Amino acid sequence: xxxxxxxxxxxxxxxxxxxxxxxxxxxxxxxxxxxxxxxxxxxxxxxxxxxxxxxxxxxxxxxxxxxxxxxxxxxxxxxxxxxxxxxxxxxxxxxxxxxxxxxxxxxxxxxxxxxxxxxxxxxxxxxxxxxxxxxxxxxxxxxxxxxxxxxxxxxxxxxxxxxxxxxxxxxxxxxxxxxxxxxxxxxxxxxxxxxxxxxxxxxxxxxxxxxxxxxxxxxxxxxxxxxxxxxxxxxxxxxxxxxxxxxxxxxxxxxxxxxxxxxxxxxxxxxxxxxxxxxxxxxxxxxxxxxxxxxxx
Numbered sequence: 044x045x046x047x048x049x050x051x052x053x054x055x056x057x058x059x060x061x062x063x064x065x066x067x068x069x070x071x072x073x074x075x076x077x078x079x080x081x082x083x084x085x086x087x088x089x090x091x092x093x094x095x096x097x098x099x100x101x102x103x104x105x106x107x108x109x110x111x112x113x114x115x116x117x118x119x120x121x122x123x124x125x126x127x128x129x130x131x132x133x134x135x136x137x138x139x140x141x142x143x144x145x146x147x148x149x150x151x152x153x154x155x156x157x158x159x160x161x162x163x164x165x166x167x168x169x170x171x172x173x174x175x176x177x178x179x180x181x182x183x184x185x186x187x188x189x190x191x192x193x194x195x196x197x198x199x200x201x202x203x204x205x206x207x208x209x210x211x212x213x214x215x216x217x218x219x220x221x222x223x224x225x226x227x228x229x230x231x232x233x234x235x236x237x238x239x240x241x242x243x244x245x246x247x248x249x250x251x252x253x254x255x256x257x258x259x260x261x262x263x264x265x266x267x268x269x270x271x272x273x274x275x276x277x278x279x280x281x282x283x284x285x286x287x288x289x290x291x292x293x294x295x296x297x298x299x300x301x302x303x304x305x306x307x308x309x310x311x312x313x314x315x316x317x318x319x320x321x322x323x324x325x326x327x328x329x330x331x332x333x334x335x336x337x338x339x340x
Contacts, residue, residue, distance in 0.1 A: 053229040055082035059152045061089055061162040061182070064119040070200070071163030071193040072123070074333060077205035078161070078191075079132045086134040088123055089151055090116045091144035113138075130203070145181030153187055160186055163193040164327055183308045183336045189226060190308075191335045194327045207234040209299050213241045213292045213306040216264060218339045220307060224268040226337055227305040231277060236303075238279050240265045241295055243288040258283050289325035301332050308336035 060075040062068040079086040097109040120136040127134040141147035152160055160182060183190050212227035214220045224240065231238040242261050244254075252260075265281035273279055284291035296304050304326065326334055 053226075053233050055084050055158045057087060057155055057157045057159075058082075058084045059087045059089060059148065059155065059157045059160045061091070061148050061160060062123075064090055064115065067195075068163045070197060071161050073200045073203075074191065074193055074205065075161040076127065076130060076132055077200055077203055078159070079134075080130070080203065081205055084133075084158070086127060086132050087137060087151070087155055087157065088120060088127070088134055089137045089139060089148060090120055091147050092116055092138065092140040093144055094140055094142045143181075145185070148182055149185050149187070157188050159188055160190045161193070162190065164195055184338060186338055189335050189337045191333050192327050193333050194330050196329055196331055197333055198331055207231070207236045207303045209301045210236050210238045210303045210305060211241055211292065211296045211299065211301045212238060213243070213288075213304065214265075214268075215288075215307065216242065217307050221268055223305070223307045223337045225270075227335075228269070228273055228279075230303065230305070230335075231279075232273070235276065237299070238277060239282050239295065239299060239301075240268060240279060241282045241284060241292060243291045244283065244285045245288060289329075292326065293329055296330065296332060303333055303335060304330055305335045305337065308338045 055078065058075055058079055060072060062072060075086060078084065092109070092112045094109070097107060097112055116138045120138055124134055124136055137151055139147045139151065148160065148162075151157075162182065183192070207230055210227055210231045212224055214224065227240075228238060230236070242265060244257070244261070261283050262281050265283075269279050269281075282295060284295060292304065292306070295301075306326070
């Protein structure tokens with residue numbers, strides 16, 4: 044997505060759909076199809092044969108035979124390609140084998156210069172168990188393009204069309220936060236969506252700064268992320284919450300009936316290094332809408 048000043052030109056020419064070929068991946072597949080149709084994108088379907096759980100022998104007592112995994116991958120991906128073709132979606136398939144599915148997906152997306160990765164989660168506990176093994180964290184941390192994750196509690200996509208009407212952009216003011224805000228704004232502009240820019244204070248104050256003064260300062264920073272041209276097509280709002288980050292972001296998203304949450308995901312960010320404390324896990328596991336994460340370059 045090209046950056047011009049503090050604005051982003053929204054291009055979604057190539058979408059990588061990562062699937063484990065089970066029913067749990069169907070919601071993500073529907074979102075990927077809808078996005079491909081909206082943006083006239085090429086859809087790249089990929090399934091990773093996870094060599095870390097495969098056995099070489101058909102008689103293996105533990106695990107699934109590699110031959111069976113390859114057969115299933117071939118048959119199911121061919122079926123999906125036919126479905127995509129009937130829906131008028133341009134699609135190709137890449138069956139890969141790797142001991143590290145996350146790396147394989149990221150490598151493929153970079154080779155193809157993908158604009159978006161779409162994936163789904165199985166577990167109602169966020170990232171503890173996800174498609175393609177436990178690899179969603181790796182994709183979110185290291186992908187060079189935005190990643191759209193469809194969690195187990197995300198409301199199903201109704202119909203075959205997609206248009207985001209309300210977007211929540213949550214920021215911790217980390218590296219490239221302005222660029223990430225611009226991507227959220229670009230998706231909002233494309234759909235004519237209402238957008239809320241949100242920061243969560245997890246403490247009463249910082250460095251002795253009074254809470255009222257701190258809120259004013261944060262509000263000013265959020266406002267600076269909004270280019271003046273944005274007011275020509277929407278009425279963006281800045282929201283400052285206090286408490287647990289995941290809980291407050293999800294609460295805001297529920298209050299405003301958000302159909303997309305956008306957030307940063309840089310290496311070492313508070314949203315990721317505290318994964319075990321449940322921030323990203325809670326968001327992906329409990330969100331009632333898709334979550335788009337944007338990693339720093």
